[in-house]
Amino acid sequence: MNVPIIDLKAQYAALEAEIDASLKRVCRSAAFALGPEVEQFERDWAAYCEAEHCIAVQSGTAALLLALRALDVGEGDEVITAATSFFATAEAIIYTGARPVFADVDRETACIDPARAEELITGRTRAIMPVHLFGHPADMDPLLELAEARGIAVIEDACQAHGALYKGRKLGALGQVGTYSFYPTKNLGAYGDAGAVVTNDAEIAECARMLRNHGQNARYHHARVGYNYRMSGFQGAVLNTKLPHLDGWNKRRRAIAAHYSQALAAVGVTPAYEADWAFCVWHQYPIRTDRRDALQAYLAEAGVSTGIHYPIPIPDLEAMQNPAPRCAPADLPEAAAWAREELSLPMYAEMTDEQVEYVIETVKAFFSA
């Protein structure tokens, strides 16, 4: 049996007629950049995220950069973020001229450890950027409290957490501003790159909206130097078609995760963790084992694809060495352990029960061999 880590073709097969019709709508309307499909998605995604404003953009990375720029983060500033994430989180900070400062992560969730973040605050700190990694929310209350006490902004990187809940609340607008990616493999994925900024702050929303479209506040009136970060009409249409399915897909992911967790607990791996205050949407299902590389090779041999998220903590990446980040490797023991031990098992809503069972049996076979 072959089990891919994700199967986008299976999802398209289930939605083919709806998706094709939505793409045709865009062709007929010729609204290829922004336009009514994108505007509808902005309304619906804001409502879904329990946020007042949504600005649809070209990618999650663009959303992060616009969120930072709307807060006026720039040269001389520091932004504290998690050492374990996709590189884009740090890249966006660097684009602004600010310096990323990396905090160690929580042993169980791989999200930023609020106590470690607090230790890194200086007079230059302008924002804290937690990442809701793997679909699990970061522990927001301590972060929001310490940010408020020090006058620092909180920017949520929710690029992997569509539909997740922190103490019953959706993510993105818990702090000043939040960002989503709709990269095709996300729980809500477009058919190309796409992203969004969400916020309850009208000024941040207005600024991000302006910067997304060359800093224009009216046609050919450029108030700021902005970007071409407009979302394409096709992506708006695909996202509108898929959004009504998101909760159902997340429900299926949660059922698969529950099955994995229950079956793998006694096997010799550390199953993925869900805090009691969290509603995780399992963008990835991360297990941990000190035999990670051998397990990955064994699963590949048996036809089971897996991923490693992420093999190198961000501050140790080659691109980060000049100038070297402020933290030393010894400051990040948990991030280093995640990089050494994490393995993401196949996870997508269309997985059949047989595929889930096969993954579990193959992991068990590895540990009993």
Ligand SMILES: Cc1ncc(COP(=O)(O)O)c(C=O)c1O
């Ligand atoms: C945590 C995180 N932040 C940011 C991004 C960047 O999003 P995009 O690929 O849409 O630019 C991603 C996407 O892969 C991500 O996983």
